[in-house]
Amino acid sequence: MKALALGILAALILLAAPGSQALAAEASEAPGAKPLAVGTAFPDVPLIGPVSPELAENLGISQNGPTPIAKIKAEVLIVEIFSMYCPFCQRDAPTVNELAALIDKRGLADRVKIIGIGAGNSDTEVDIFRKKFKVPFALFSDATFAVHSAVGQVGTPYYYVLKKTPQGFTIVAAHLGLIHSPADFLKDVTAKAGL
Amino acid sequence: MRRIATLPAVVAVLAALALAAPAPAPAAAPLPPGLAANIFEVPHLPPTDSNLAVAVGSPMPDFDLPTVTGGRVKLSDYLGKKNLVISFVPAAWTPVCSGQWPGYNIAQDIFEENDAALVGITVDNIPTLYAWTRQMGDLWFPVASDFWPHGSLAQKLGILRSDGVSERALFLVDKKGVIRFIDVHDINARPDLGPLLEAMAKVQAEK
Numbered sequence: 001m002k003a004l005a006l007g008i009l010a011a012l013i014l015l016a017a018p019g020s021q022a023l024a025a026e027a028s029e030a031p032g033a034k035p036l037a038v039g040t041a042f043p044d045v046p047l048i049g050p051v052s053p054e055l056a057e058n059l060g061i062s063q064n065g066p067t068p069i070a071k072i073k074a075e076v077l078i079v080e081i082f083s084m085y086c087p088f089c090q091r092d093a094p095t096v097n098e099l100a101a102l103i104d105k106r107g108l109a110d111r112v113k114i115i116g117i118g119a120g121n122s123d124t125e126v127d128i129f130r131k132k133f134k135v136p137f138a139l140f141s142d143a144t145f146a147v148h149s150a151v152g153q154v155g156t157p158y159y160y161v162l163k164k165t166p167q168g169f170t171i172v173a174a175h176l177g178l179i180h181s182p183a184d185f186l187k188d189v190t191a192k193a194g195l
Numbered sequence: 196m197r198r199i200a201t202l203p204a205v206v207a208v209l210a211a212l213a214l215a216a217p218a219p220a221p222a223a224a225p226l227p228p229g230l231a232a233n234i235f236e237v238p239h240l241p242p243t244d245s246n247l248a249v250a251v252g253s254p255m256p257d258f259d260l261p262t263v264t265g266g267r268v269k270l271s272d273y274l275g276k277k278n279l280v281i282s283f284v285p286a287a288w289t290p291v292c293s294g295q296w297p298g299y300n301i302a303q304d305i306f307e308e309n310d311a312a313l314v315g316i317t318v319d320n321i322p323t324l325y326a327w328t329r330q331m332g333d334l335w336f337p338v339a340s341d342f343w344p345h346g347s348l349a350q351k352l353g354i355l356r357s358d359g360v361s362e363r364a365l366f367l368v369d370k371k372g373v374i375r376f377i378d379v380h381d382i383n384a385r386p387d388l389g390p391l392l393e394a395m396a397k398v399q400a401e402k
Binding site: 028084085086087090123125 | 294295297298300301302304305385389
């Protein structure tokens with residue numbers, strides 16, 4: 001019995017390990033996903049609007065783009081790769097909105113910013129998602145999956161946490177699937193970005 | 196005895212290792228919950244493989260098809276009452292189709308604002324569609340089978356392919372039964388909702 005208990009414990013530990021199916025169970029999968037490694041440069045992908053004049057000004061980009069992501073004015077940038085069609089992204093949307101509110105509340109809004117990129121979504125589809133979930137941050141369309149392909153064909157939702165360097169953005173953290181606690185997620189972001 | 200006692204532990208660890216291993220390459224689009232393991236990977240197919248038999252302005256052919264909930268769906272259910280969007284997808288348990296219909300859930304409000312109903316149809320049989328739609332999660336629209344006589348509605352519309360599945364196609368039918376929008380899409384890709392929503396809004400604006 002003791003051996004069986006140890007075996008079950010080992011099984012639970014393995015299932016909880018990063019990258020396991022247990023984690024992927026809260027995300028829609030994508031073909032041949034190869035997430036970009038932490039510590040590497042984030043590709044200077046183009047952002048395609050439209051975004052509101054306020055959000056464009058806040059990010060330091062044009063309203064319609066395409067704008068290279070490196071142009072965004074942020075010390076730390078959280079990039080959510082989502083899809084309007086992904087049920088997990090739909091479920092996670094209110095939590096990400098809470099994360100945005102928390103960043104504001106903690107006085108980090110000028111330093112930490114969030115954007116979303118709709119993998120395979122047209123402007124219309126992104127707009128449906130924006131309105132349905134009252135998303136307060138900028139969402140960009142990626143109708144041809146070009147950005148999705150450049151960032152590793154990740155499952156959705158996928159979060160890259162980027163830090164600005166003189167060369168552009170570098171990945172300091174990544175997360176697949178739902179964000180259960182905005183506070184814990186932000187704590188992790190600030191720790192890994194050295195804020 | 197010692198070896199026998201540790202056997203369940205070894206089995207448990209091996210099972211955990213198998214579950215923790217990276218998933219096999221999944222399908223072509225982000226998938227809804229629980230579907231990945233059951234999805235059949237379809238090879239790239241010719242974008243279209245049929246000859247459309249109707250046009251914008253044509254009357255919608257009549258139909259009367261069984262649904263996964265045990266009822267039937269008929270054109271006459273909607274005539275004079277609702278605009279009707281018919282979404283044909285090629286096959287159950289395939290990647291693009293498994294992403295397309297659950298995605299329509301988020302747009303339900305827009306369909307309702309445009310006084311439009313949505314019906315999903317494939318040429319699969321009812322038991323297959325029943326299992327598939329249960330696994331996809333709740334869909335707000337009826338799902339009907341054009342399985343027997345095989346693809347009879349698809350054939351009337353001219354969207355039955357030579358391999359026996361239907362095209363990935365959208366039809367918007369107004370309350371008078373007239374087809375107002377057709378999109379026979381590349382079977383390998385999900386159609387953008389934008390053009391359909393524009394067409395629905397245009398028809399609705401005429402009321």
